[in-house]
Amino acid sequence: MNYQAILNEIYEELQPELMRGRVADYIPALAEVEKGQFAMTVTLDDGQVFSVGESSKQFSIQSISKVFTFTLALDIYSRELYKRVGVEPSGNPFNSLVQLEYENGIPRNPFINAGAITITDTLISHYKDEYKTLEVIMHFVRQISGNPKLSFDSAVAKSEMEHGDRNLALARLMKSFGNFENDVINTVMTYFKHCAITMNTEELSRSMLFLAFGGRDPISKKQFITPSQAKRINAVMLTCGHYDASGEFAFHVGLPAKSGVGGGIAAIVPGKMSIAVWSPALNKYGNSHAGTLALEKFTTKTGLSIF
Numbered sequence: 001m002n003y004q005a006i007l008n009e010i011y012e013e014l015q016p017e018l019m020r021g022r023v024a025d026y027i028p029a030l031a032e033v034e035k036g037q038f039a040m041t042v043t044l045d046d047g048q049v050f051s052v053g054e055s056s057k058q059f060s061i062q063s064i065s066k067v068f069t070f071t072l073a074l075d076i077y078s079r080e081l082y083k084r085v086g087v088e089p090s091g092n093p094f095n096s097l098v099q100l101e102y103e104n105g106i107p108r109n110p111f112i113n114a115g116a117i118t119i120t121d122t123l124i125s126h127y128k129d130e131y132k133t134l135e136v137i138m139h140f141v142r143q144i145s146g147n148p149k150l151s152f153d154s155a156v157a158k159s160e161m162e163h164g165d166r167n168l169a170l171a172r173l174m175k176s177f178g179n180f181e182n183d184v185i186n187t188v189m190t191y192f193k194h195c196a197i198t199m200n201t202e203e204l205s206r207s208m209l210f211l212a213f214g215g216r217d218p219i220s221k222k223q224f225i226t227p228s229q230a231k232r233i234n235a236v237m238l239t240c241g242h243y244d245a246s247g248e249f250a251f252h253v254g255l256p257a258k259s260g261v262g263g264g265i266a267a268i269v270p271g272k273m274s275i276a277v278w279s280p281a282l283n284k285y286g287n288s289h290a291g292t293l294a295l296e297k298f299t300t301k302t303g304l305s306i307f
């Protein structure tokens with residue numbers, strides 16, 4: 001299949017859509033990102049990379065980082081992890097407080113904010129402090145992305161903390177139910193820092209490749225997690241990766257994928273490839289408008305989906 005031609009076609013067809021939607025302005029540092037930008041990359045197991053648009057431009061991966069922290073926590077805690085966080089779709093916005101109250105402080109899944117903050121909390125408990133935890137997360141993303149220099153944008157993390165009342169409220173609510181082990185401020189700050197990791201679509205697509213191949217990066221040949229763990233992470237991406245639009249995303253795209261409010265979406269085609277797309281203007285669910293359409297076009301044109 002001529003992936004380059006397909007990506008070029010998608011880019012062309014999406015031009016009228018690129019200005020539609022809104023950039024995430026509840027994080028002031030992200031509100032400054034220009035609309036209208038677009039990049040898409042496909043990475044195959046033999047290392048072939050196909051890109052279109054601004055594929056070397058770094059952006060804030062935001063909630064996509066939750067896939068990487070969930071991976072680390074699952075590897076450490078295994079089934080024990082599910083005592084603290086579920087694996088059910090929430091049907092609610094990513095930062096909702098409502099469900100958390102009536103479900104006694106146990107977040108529905110690791111990809112809504114409450115769940116991801118819990119995951120960060122479990123990592124801090126394991127590694128004993130937040131610095132070591134961040135170091136481990138950064139080491140892991142550097143390994144899977146193949147870029148040893150990958151970093152996070154501290155201005156974005158700081159900006160998010162300055163407007164972080166809702167996430168702090170989620171953490172405090174969980175603490176009130178006894179589902180929180182570490183200092184709330186330090187934990188939420190660590191969460192903001194991993195959300196502020198910057199990558200371009202080439203790095204992001206490479207980072208997800210191990211999930212498309214049973215936990216093993218086919219390029220570096222490193223086995224990061226077991227095939228069974230990869231299967232579970234992919235299942236949670238499929239059912240919860242786009243919050244209250246997860247059903248719609250599965251319906252239109254048909255791939256396990258995770259979005260972030262920086263406008264990125266990372267998807268995998270099991271046994272075949274990983275795909276990353278970025279376009280900063282978001283739809284009403286907080287998922288990239290053009291990014292979602294691009295993936296829908298990709299699975300339609302290629303016939304690749306898990307269904």
Ligand code: GLN
Nearest residue numbers: 062063094113195260261
């Ligand atoms: N850091 C963001 C937040 O906590 C992540 C949200 C997202 O990407 N959906 O609100």
